[in-house]
Amino acid sequence: MIVCSGLCKSFGATAALADVTLELRAGELVAVVGPSGCGKTTLLRILAGLLEADAGEVARSGRVVYMPQGDSLLPWRRTLANVTVGLELAGVADARGRARAELERFGLAGFERRFPRELSGGMRQRAALLRSFLAPSDALLLDEPFAALDALTREELREWLLEVWQAQRRSVLMVTHDVEEAAFLADRVYVLSARPARVRGIVDVSPVRPREPEQLLGPSREIRALLREEHPVKGHRRASRTVTPAP
């Protein structure tokens, strides 16, 4: 779906990315974990085609939709008009009808006439996710979708995202700095170093879902070890492996 290799990016004297190589295959849910300020947002913007890399390659097959950090709903549009923006821009007929059919699952039924500021943080985030899921796309790039939420809402939404993803089987690449979240959701976790970001390691998580809390312990420990720059833990692959190009 998306393959990138050797991505480098600097903003003036600030190096944000130094050699990032990763891959998102069709139907996968992949997480990118890294310390804050390491270049995760920069990476997603490059993958989305919103920013040019200084060096390295990006190959995308199909349309990619990027959801920025924080909620990016249009404050002047009510919920229903907000979630249909992608469909509208793609010229899809009956955008409202299609959105209405999904409102229930996204926990927004009954709130279609509210403006974003009249919704709770969790609802705004779900509306932004619905907008991204509705837009015709082959891959979704989510930048810290739950970062702004309290711990309870966050856990609720992570389970809910898993359900939605399992029902839709869309390719999703999400950035997070929550290790448990990554271990709970992802098929594969890329762990980035501090700025400038490199892939320090890749953690494969067993495909069992939903995962019980004790099943998260192993992968979480591996991710944490990589984040702390400890020696490689048995069971994870090194970043230097070759990436096969998209078919």
Added chain:
Amino acid sequence: MKKILPPAALAVIVLAGWQIYVAVSGISEQVLPSPVEVARAFVDDAGTLWPAAWTTLSEILAGYAIAAAVGCLLALGLSFSRLAEHATYPWLVISQVVPVPAIAALVVVWAGFGIAAKLVVVALVSFFPIAVNAIDGLRASDPALLEALASLGAGRTAQLRLVRVPTALPYIFSGLRIAAVLAVIGAVFAEWVGSSSGLGYLILTYNNEVATPAEFAAIGVLALIAIALFAAVSALERVALPWRRTTP
């Protein structure tokens, strides 16, 4: 009601204080007429005041409408070219320091004593705050919002329609509110420089005749026009920007 009460109460207190001061000090009504004398002049001169008010109001409304249309269109046009915007913006800001009487005097030299000169002066003085605010507003968009929309497939025009114009609206409305007051001042100066009708002309005439109570009455009508215009713009803003006033 809650919003009207405090300023109304203040007005009553000030008017009462003013009335008492005039009565106690025995000051001549030609220097400072009491509120009651002003009210009497208002009633006596109604036949002169209303036609003059109508003349001035139409100058204000027409000039203001021209300024709003041209200011917004110019800002929209400039938003397509960074270079043109950079070239124009500082001059727009600087032009705001030219005093209104100077503008009025010049315009009368160019456009004569007819209604055209008044429209031009009103339009000129109200144009600048509208244009400058509209330009500011059109570049105040949240970059994350623009990127999100771009990623959903919005091109330049769609971004303008979906993000940049709605972001600019509150800015434009503040420009319109400032311009509403300036338009009234502009009309008065234009009439002072060259006119034989309107409230500005009337104020000047009463001043020469030392008809101070009538002059106060004319100023009062002018203030009412300014307040009404300001209130109308604020009301329009509330209707046009429903997302800014709602609370759950």
